Amino acid sequence: xxxxxxxxxxxxxxxxxxxxxxxxxxxxxxxxxxxxxxxxxxxxxxxxxxxxxxxxxxxxxxxxxxxxxxxxxxxxxxxxxxxxxxxxxxxxxxxxxxxxxxxxxxxxxxxxxxxxxxxxxxxxxxxxxxxxxxxxxxxxxxxxxxxxxxxxxxxxxxxxxxxxxxxxxxxxxxxxxxxxxxxxxxxxxxxxxxxxxxxxxxxxxxxxxxxxxxxxxxxxxxxxxxxxxxxxxxxxxxxxxxxxxxxxxxxxxxxxxxxxxxxxxxxxxxxxxxxxxxxxxxxxxxxxxxxxxxxxxxxxxxxxxxxxxxxxxxxxxxxxxxxxxxxxxxxxxxxxxxxxxxxxxxxxxxxxxxxxxxxxxxxxxxxxxxxxxxxxxxxxxxxxxxxxxxxxxxxxxxxxxxxxxxxxxxxxxxxxxxxxxxxxxxxxxxxxxxxxxxxxxxxxxxxxxxxxxxxxxxxxxxxxxxxxxxxxxxxxxxxxxxxxxxxxxxxxxxxxxxxxxxxxxxxxxxxxxxxxxxxxxxxxxxxxxxxxxxxxxxxxxxxxxxxxxxxxxxxxxxxxxxxxxxxxxxxxxxxxxxxxxxxxxxxxxxxxxxxxxxxxxxxxxxxxxxxxxxxxxxxxxxxxxxxxxxxx
Amino acid sequence: xxxxxxxxxxxxxxxxxxxxxxxxxxxxxxxxxxxxxxxxxxxxxxxxxxxxxxxxxxxxxxxxxxxxxxxxxxxxxxxxxxxxxxxxxxxxxxxxxxxxxxxxxxxxxxxxxxxxxxxxxxxxxxxxxxxxxxxxxxxxxxxxxxxxxxxxxxxxxxxxxxxxxxxxxxxxxxxxxxxxxxxxxxxxxxxxxxxxxxxxxxxxxxxxxxxxxxxxxxxxxxxxxxxxxxxxxxxxxxxxxxxxxxxxxxxxxxxxxxx
Ligand SMILES: Cc1cc2nc3c(=O)[nH]c(=O)nc-3n(C[C@H](O)[C@H](O)[C@H](O)COP(=O)(O)OP(=O)(O)OC[C@H]3O[C@@H](n4cnc5c(N)ncnc54)[C@H](O)[C@@H]3O)c2cc1C
Ligand code: SF4
Ligand code: SF4
Ligand code: SF4
Ligand code: SF4
Ligand code: FES
Numbered sequence: 001x002x003x004x005x006x007x008x009x010x011x012x013x014x015x016x017x018x019x020x021x022x023x024x025x026x027x028x029x030x031x032x033x034x035x036x037x038x039x040x041x042x043x044x045x046x047x048x049x050x051x052x053x054x055x056x057x058x059x060x061x062x063x064x065x066x067x068x069x070x071x072x073x074x075x076x077x078x079x080x081x082x083x084x085x086x087x088x089x090x091x092x093x094x095x096x097x098x099x100x101x102x103x104x105x106x107x108x109x110x111x112x113x114x115x116x117x118x119x120x121x122x123x124x125x126x127x128x129x130x131x132x133x134x135x136x137x138x139x140x141x142x143x144x145x146x147x148x149x150x151x152x153x154x155x156x157x158x159x160x161x162x163x164x165x166x167x168x169x170x171x172x173x174x175x176x177x178x179x180x181x182x183x184x185x186x187x188x189x190x191x192x193x194x195x196x197x198x199x200x201x202x203x204x205x206x207x208x209x210x211x212x213x214x215x216x217x218x219x220x221x222x223x224x225x226x227x228x229x230x231x232x233x234x235x236x237x238x239x240x241x242x243x244x245x246x247x248x249x250x251x252x253x254x255x256x257x258x259x260x261x262x263x264x265x266x267x268x269x270x271x272x273x274x275x276x277x278x279x280x281x282x283x284x285x286x287x288x289x290x291x292x293x294x295x296x297x298x299x300x301x302x303x304x305x306x307x308x309x310x311x312x313x314x315x316x317x318x319x320x321x322x323x324x325x326x327x328x329x330x331x332x333x334x335x336x337x338x339x340x341x342x343x344x345x346x347x348x349x350x351x352x353x354x355x356x357x358x359x360x361x362x363x364x365x366x367x368x369x370x371x372x373x374x375x376x377x378x379x380x381x382x383x384x385x386x387x388x389x390x391x392x393x394x395x396x397x398x399x400x401x402x403x404x405x406x407x408x409x410x411x412x413x414x415x416x417x418x419x420x421x422x423x424x425x426x427x428x429x430x431x432x433x434x435x436x437x438x439x440x441x442x443x444x445x446x447x448x449x450x451x452x453x454x455x456x457x458x459x460x461x462x463x464x465x466x467x468x469x470x471x472x473x474x475x476x477x478x479x480x481x482x483x484x485x486x487x488x489x490x491x492x493x494x495x496x497x498x499x500x501x502x503x504x505x506x507x508x509x510x511x512x513x514x515x516x517x518x519x520x521x522x523x524x525x526x527x528x529x530x531x532x533x534x535x536x537x538x539x540x541x542x543x544x545x546x547x548x549x550x551x552x553x554x555x556x557x558x559x560x561x562x563x564x565x566x567x568x569x570x571x572x573x574x575x576x577x578x579x580x581x582x583x584x585x586x587x588x589x590x591x592x593x594x595x596x597x598x599x600x601x602x603x604x605x606x607x608x609x610x611x612x613x614x615x616x617x618x619x620x621x622x623x624x625x626x627x628x629x630x631x632x
Numbered sequence: 633x634x635x636x637x638x639x640x641x642x643x644x645x646x647x648x649x650x651x652x653x654x655x656x657x658x659x660x661x662x663x664x665x666x667x668x669x670x671x672x673x674x675x676x677x678x679x680x681x682x683x684x685x686x687x688x689x690x691x692x693x694x695x696x697x698x699x700x701x702x703x704x705x706x707x708x709x710x711x712x713x714x715x716x717x718x719x720x721x722x723x724x725x726x727x728x729x730x731x732x733x734x735x736x737x738x739x740x741x742x743x744x745x746x747x748x749x750x751x752x753x754x755x756x757x758x759x760x761x762x763x764x765x766x767x768x769x770x771x772x773x774x775x776x777x778x779x780x781x782x783x784x785x786x787x788x789x790x791x792x793x794x795x796x797x798x799x800x801x802x803x804x805x806x807x808x809x810x811x812x813x814x815x816x817x818x819x820x821x822x823x824x825x826x827x828x829x830x831x832x833x834x835x836x837x838x839x840x841x842x843x844x845x846x847x848x849x850x851x852x853x854x855x856x857x858x859x860x861x862x863x864x865x866x867x868x869x870x871x872x873x874x875x876x877x878x879x880x881x882x883x884x885x886x887x888x889x890x891x
Contacts (some may be wrong), residue, residue: 031807033812103708228851231851235798252786256782256786399638485669
């Protein structure tokens with residue numbers, strides 16, 4: 001790489017020259033600490049800074065990003081504030097590496113246009129570290145103190161001057177006119193960075209095997225100890241340069257018609273992070289949230305995106321009132337580790353979706369029919385209004401994100417079968433804001449839909465085999481498509497058994513279709529309810545759905561089990577199936593989590609290293625059964 | 633809903649929240665255009681009786697008379713909003729609950745004419761009635777107030793999330809007052825929504841918005857005593873100031889008995 005020299009006395013002049021073309025951002029001092037800010041006067045630059053309160057991430061993944069402007073419940077346009085040419089100067093190597101990490105999250109699949117635009121319009125002048133910072137441990141991950149890639153130019157302070165390294169074509173342009181560095185200067189540069197490296201005292205050892213190590217220590221007492229300490233304040237993730245999680249919300253104006261869909265930084269340390277309707281919270285216990293953070297940073301991100309989740313910048317340590325420190329946690333575990341286990345690291349099936357349009361935008365779909373299924377459940381038949389959507393297709397078991405602008409967006413499974421092409425169904429239970437708003441709509445109303453997302457049921461693998469469907473409550477909706485597909489191609493599948501349980505007889509879904517299902521050859525439909533109430537006509541079973549399992553006649557070989565329902569039900573169903581002799585790889589489950597994007601970006605749907613939104617919602621149980629902490 | 637009929641009521645409080653509800657200039661008139669304020673003694677000469685669609689209740693319940701009033705409010709209003717920390721948790725008036733005196737002693741300490749005084753321990757209004765929504769803060773945050781109004785007009789739940797004030801504070805890139813200035817800041821256990829107003833002005837958070845979700849008051853109390861050297865009594869006072877009635881903040885008080 002070419003190296004040049006910039007005398008410190010000429011830095012201000014150089015920055016002023018750059019200012020003609022770019023808006024410049026760099027570190028300035030604030031109450032004896034540092035922050036990245038827009039630079040008006042180059043004299044304000046503090047390139048000798050140790051670390052900043054927030055990382056430069058804020059210039060790419062905005063703390064508050066307006067995504068679209070909407071009017072009415074289905075019309076929206078992408079917010080387009082033109083991004084000018086920007087230049088960040090003085091970015092430390094850890095933070096450059098963190099941006100490379102974020103690139104994978106935001107650009108890999110479903111490329112995010114907001115991030116992309118900010119990223120593409122920004123030049124990065126890195127700033128190699130010459131002194132270790134107080135809390136950093138970058139050297140553990142080789143993300144510092146010197147920078148290897150990801151920059152346009154890199155500065156190294158060697159006393160009266162900077163050595164400038166060119167890292168890109170754009171950087172080459174920007175270095176025009178500088179004198180070449182001589183051998184002595186480049187040697188001094190090398191030595192400066194090396195000295196810094198040798199002075200770093202904080203390390204996490206053996207980071208290549210950290211995932212195995214952490215998985216084996218999931219039940220270590222350090223987590224309970226940390227739970228007692230942690231304030232759940234979320235400062236650590238907000239200050240982290242690689243944390244990407246966000247929440248999506250709609251803000252309306254007083255007229256209630258117009259407004260903006262915005263995303264704001266979110267954190268797995270927050271109680272509400274994993275909240276879904278009816279106030280169910282998946283990570284309610286602080287211990288589980290602490291583990292989510294530390295495991296995600298040190299292990300899961302690598303599994304998910306093949307990139308570092310922690311770059312060792314030390315911000316989470318310096319900002320924590322309780323000084324909760326990944327380095328200390330790891331060394332604390334290393335003192336008395338749990339018994340090592342067979343490593344069983346989950347590696348998701350990648351499903352790369354690259355297309356050029358903004359994946360956040362919805363397509364308008366008109367309601368063709370509404371059918372009341374139970375007092376609080378409707379089935380809607382939708383059709384996209386645009387002819388561009390005529391090729392829309394989906395797999396049974398996948399879902400769409402349905403938007404009622406001004407209220408919100410919700411993941412809802414498609415409840416028709418994949419063979420029906422012209423229209424598609426959604427069966428929705430009213431539980432909260434979006435679902436209530438949907439409940440008020442009529443034939444002819446239009447909503448915004450994007451999708452389909454995720455992996456569906458294994459229709460191919462099921463061919464020639466018996467199919468055993470076990471569903472609870474609204475969980476029958478994503479399985480209705482499977483039943484309809486089997487009905488359509490009955491000879492391609494073996495025996496079909498459907499076990500369905502609901503709270504009361506009145507809350508059973510699709511009752512008017514049972515007749516058709518039962519008419520299919522070699523098919524058994526078993527129903528059960530938790531209680532009958534004052535319904536005297538109920539002739540079927542009473543009790544939980546697992547009770548029906550004794551009536552299963554499918555052999556344990558050559559059968560695929562599909563299960564969907566509340567987590568508690570699935571826990572017992574899966575246990576029962578395994579007890580009956582089905583293998584974990586024969587069992588498929590569809591999971592529910594909070595979902596804010598459907599595209600592996602918002603992090604809301606995290607289940608350990610798994611993104612339920614894309615790696616699922618349908619999983620082969622054997623793939624996830626060894627996740628740290630289990631599934632249910 | 634057409635223009636909803638709205639009422640503002642005051643129990644034991646300083647009227648600061650009602651004032652905040654009015655102090656929303658440039659858009660006060662726009663708000664008045666979408667709601668019909670039928671009862672607001674502080675702001676209007678002409679007031680009308682119920683029923684109302686939305687009732688904002690400011691203040692804590694400190695007397696049997698107020699309790700009767702509150703029960704009537706619940707009957708008259710389809711939606712009841714606890715407006716401000718006094719109505720949510722008891723607020724400043726609730727510190728008397730923790731002074732170790734009997735109700736009679738407290739009355740004697742404050743008033744000279746005792747024959748007509750009947751006071752009770754102080755609680756937020758949901759100690760006595762069902763409350764639909766809460767606007768926290770001393771005083772309330774205007775932005776949150778507007779979000780609630782818009783949500784009610786739309787018929788949705790605003791689903792406020794009570795993260796820590798630290799989060800908002802750090803988003804503003806404030807230098808932490810506790811870590812770097814050794815000030816006893818309550819931000820880490822206090823619900824955000826204020827935009828880290830106090831800490832951005834260099835003042836430690838007083839905890840006026842009550843506990844953040846799943847906050848860990850015991851752990852912060854330990855920082856106050858061990859690292860800042862506060863006495864147990866001082867720590868107790870910090871947690872009792874606005875929301876001592878809440879189970880979360882009473883954990884911060886610990887087993888300290890005399891305040
Ligand atoms: C893969 C998947 C498939 C689903 N399929 C169906 C279905 O076919 N039929 C059906 O009735 N329900 C289904 N659900 C549940 C449905 O998404 C929630 O009931 C719905 O999001 C609740 O939104 P709300 O605004 O009415 O509730 P509120 O409590 O008002 O929630 C507000 C917001 O929180 C988020 N949220 C709340 N609950 C959930 C949740 N359970 N999952 C994800 N995000 C949530 C959404 O962003 C929502 O807008 C499915 C969930 C998932 C994850
Ligand atoms: S900054 Fe510290 S106390 Fe706050 S959530 Fe993170 S680990 Fe917990
Ligand atoms: S986890 Fe901590 S040390 Fe690692 S990148 Fe994030 S803030 Fe920096
Ligand atoms: S889930 Fe991971 S990326 Fe998201 S806030 Fe937590 S630690 Fe950060
Ligand atoms: S000043 Fe207070 S609110 Fe701000 S980060 Fe520090 S403890 Fe949290
Ligand atoms: S990452 Fe956003 S829903 Fe899965």
